[in-house]
Amino acid sequence: MIQLLGIRKNIGVKIREKLAISQKKREEYTKKLLEYFDEVVILSTCNRTEIYFNGSLKEEEGLKKIFEILGWDIELKEDCFYLEEKGAVRHLMEVVCGFHSRILGEDQILGQIKEAYFSAYKIGAVKNELQRLFQEAITCGKKFRTEGKLYEIPVSSASIAVNEAIKKGAKNIMVIGYGEVGKLVFKYALSNNINELNLIVRNVEKIQGIEDKRVKVINYQEGRKIINDMDAVISCTSAPHLIIEKEHINEEGKKLIIFDLALPRDIDEKIKDFKRIELYDIDDISSMDDENKKIRKERMEEFRSIINKYIDDYLNWKSIKEISPIIQKIKENSNDIVEKRETTLKNKCNDKKDIEIANRLIKSTSDYYVNRAIEVLKEEKLKGQEEECIRILEKIFIKKN
Incomplete structure (x- = not known):
């Protein structure tokens, strides 16, 4: 039976980061879960943690085992939701099309689901009903965006953060991290009229082929030395610990805007104590998206029939498979x-x-x-x-x- 354990909507970042699963741990946890379930896919992003699994262990027994393996506090169970069969199928189809994203209709989730699926596939964690479901969901997400022409209203946490920084007059920008989100931030920032972009990475030698003269690639230690000279900082690493702490920020100085797109968070929230600092986490950034949200919602609802068709097709396939x-x-x-x-x-x-x-x-x-x-x-x-x-x-x- 296909089942799903996820974090409820509108749960604050403080709880979400306790239930986050790092990319480094995902394979290890998946293999441990496969000892009790037939198939497993772990989807973990800055806004969501969802575990799709297929097996005979049902709700209470299955959820208890998942919490135990992941080392989660069972008291946080009330912050989670559980779905099975048709409910789980519908949820994934809606998620891949952007209906459950904090930034409605954002386009990063499709790539994140593809990456989660292929990671599970490589280690043999999907081979039957869950494999077919994710294949159908990815196809559904592509068709939904193409036919709905959602690219006409592009949006992501990366683009919102950069736009806000530019609106507030930022000319010297620091980007911390160069993963999927970091690359988007980097691209959006360079498309604007800025003076300087400092890209902070752990291994400078891995970054090749950047010819823009506005860009400097430096390591974390050097980045902390110049952070107070920046107009805006956008951090989006996958680190399990804080990257910028209160001790790295000067209490006095010019205004500094910081966007923390990471989960767990990269930036120590205590720096809000400094009057010159404006700190925004991923929840704050999603609330900045009101301007285009209504347009996207109307467009998305118009093409919801695409989702319904893929749900019906999958459930019919699964139904026929049973006989x-x-x-x-x-x-x-x-x-x-x-x-x-x-x-x-x-x-x-x-x-x-x-x-x-x-x-x-x-x-x-x-x-x-x-x-x-x-x-x-x-x-x-x-x-x-x-x-x-x-x-x-x-x-x-x-x-x-």
Whole structure:
């Protein structure tokens, strides 16, 4: 059974960071969860932590095991939600299309889901129903954005942070981290009329091919030395600990705007004590998006039928898959009967040409009725009325030993 454990909407960043899963730990946790579940995909971003799993352990038992393996405080269970089967399928389809993002319709989530799926696939954590679900969801997300033309209203936490910094007059900007979000921030910042961009990374030698003269690539130690000279700082690392603490910030000096896009957070919230500091975390940034939210919501609702189609297609596939053992038995029994009839015919007829013609007729007649029976069974399954149909077809087509 497909199930989902995730963090509830509108849970503050202080709780979310306690339930965050670092990229470094994701593979380790996935492998441990596979000891109890058939399939597992962990989706962990700055705004969400969701664990999709397929297995026989149900709600209470399964959730208890997940909390235990991840080392989460069971008291935080009230901050989480649990869905199964159709609810889990619908949730993933809506998530990949941006309906559950704090910044409605943001486009980063599609790439994040693809990355989570491929990471699970590489270690054999998806191979059946969950594999099909994520493949369908990724295709759904692409089609939704293309047909809905959401690219006409582009938005991400990265673009919002850069836009706010530029609005507030920032000319000298520091970007901390060069992962997926960091690269977006870097790109958006350079598309504006700025004087200087300091890119702070752990390993300077890994950054190659940047020719823009406004850019300086430096390490963390050097970055902390010049942070107080910046107009704006945008931090987006995947570090499990604070990157900038209160001791790194001067109490006196010019105004400094800091955007913390990370979860767990990169920036010590205590620096808010300094009057010259404006500090915004990921929740603050999502609330800056009101201007375009209404337009995007109307556009997204207009194309919700795409999501509904993919949900129906997946559930129909899963429903038909459940009766595949019966279908296989019907086909196998049909083949056995055809072979016996062909053997009988060979024993009674000497003309090879007549035997070939007769064999084709026997096989085509058998296939016709078997395929028709399978079609009826699929129709009844989709109506939820397959039990009586299976009972009758077993009597007709499946030989009892």
